[in-house]
């Protein structure tokens with residue numbers, strides 16, 4: 001049996017476990033996750049408006065384990081030593097008996113002053129429930145200022161995540177409209193960059209501007225955020241945006257455990273990898289046995305935890321995390337066979353999302369040749385809902401996988 005240790009039970013880690021088992025039954029896989037559920041982040045945008053329940057976007061990791069036959073450890077990874085070949089868990093367990101290590105624990109978040117006065121749809125999953133409470137509280141109040149936004153990471157532009165912020169605000173707009181009380185609330189979208197959403201391409205940027213106008217949502221762009229207060233957001237020029245309900249998505253930052261490790265990192269703390277997702281050590285690094293770490297080895301990093309290379313519009317996304325995972329499953333098998341036909345992720349870099357608005361959606365796509373946004377009234381909303389169902393049941397092996405999805 002070839003032993004593979006996977007750290008993280010999100011899009012990247014679960015996909016790697018599934019596809020290693022598809023490659024060969026000969027793999028003994030152990031997956032470590034600090035959550036006992038796999039969280040379908042893209043469809044969590046409907047929890048705050050009550051359209052989905054929290055349980056609708058969770059898949060029990062034990063059910064995934066039963067479907068795919070991997071070992072499961074629910075625990076926190078507290079330390080990784082690449083040189084010693086060791087992973088230490090919160091329980092004190094040391095994991096060092098593995099042939100291959102796949103690191104897939106996602107990202108931490110930038111820490112802003114006063115962040116405790118905000119909630120995030122991209123933070124800990126439980127925050128979606130707190131967001132629901134806040135939406136309900138605002139509706140009960142009958143009027144108020146609602147401000148949603150996102151921030152950047154100056155050290156890594158790929159770690160910015162704005163899409164779910166747009167989606168949630170459009171959904172809240174629609175909920176208030178359905179209740180006939182939309183005119184009682186001021187809705188504002190804020191971001192420190194002058195053109196948030198620019199990475200989706202020029203056409204999408206124009207369309208977003210049009211949407212904001214049509215939905216009577218104010219835009220507050222181009223001013224750096226200084227801090228968050230209980231009743232508003234303070235900007236670099238000391239101006240204040242009054243807010244009774246602030247939803248803010250801080251940009252991703254290197255995972256705290258990774259920042260404290262001996263892994264090679266970019267400026268933001270994401271793990272440096274090559275095109276095949278193998279961790280890219282420098283030729284000066286050596287393992288404990290004296291082996292040069294810059295030569296092919298057994299440590300891979302995939303998903304949001306990895307430093308994504310490529311176009312300046314590149315973004316950390318779930319489908320890229322899954323491409324990386326499938327590639328690593330293939331590459332490990334190929335290396336075991338002594339082959340050289342490895343798969344890379346660079347050629348798959350694109351932006352792909354169905355941006356929901358509650359009463360429809362827009363299909364957003366960008367690669368190195370084209371960028372477009374296509375409105376999909378009504379149907380788009382149900383398409384995204386359908387994807388959520390597909391995601392759950394295909395991962396559980398109950399329905400066939402569509403190639404590439």
Ligand SMILES: Cc1cc2nc3c(=O)[nH]c(=O)nc-3n(C[C@H](O)[C@H](O)[C@H](O)COP(=O)(O)OP(=O)(O)OC[C@H]3O[C@@H](n4cnc5c(N)ncnc54)[C@H](O)[C@@H]3O)c2cc1C
Pocket residue numbers: 007008009010011012013032033034035038041042043044045075076077078104105106107121122123164257302303304305316317318319320321352353354
């Ligand atoms: C609201 C929202 C909407 C999104 N919509 C889209 C979309 O429409 N399309 C798209 O492509 N992408 C979307 N994304 C991005 C996508 O969800 C991420 O890119 C994806 O989740 C990254 O997968 P990952 O496995 O690298 O990280 P994660 O999904 O964050 O998984 C990390 C895993 O590691 C575990 N973990 C973390 N730390 C530890 C530790 N110390 N010890 C043990 N386990 C640990 C976590 O519990 C988790 O299971 C969205 C993200 C959000 C938040």
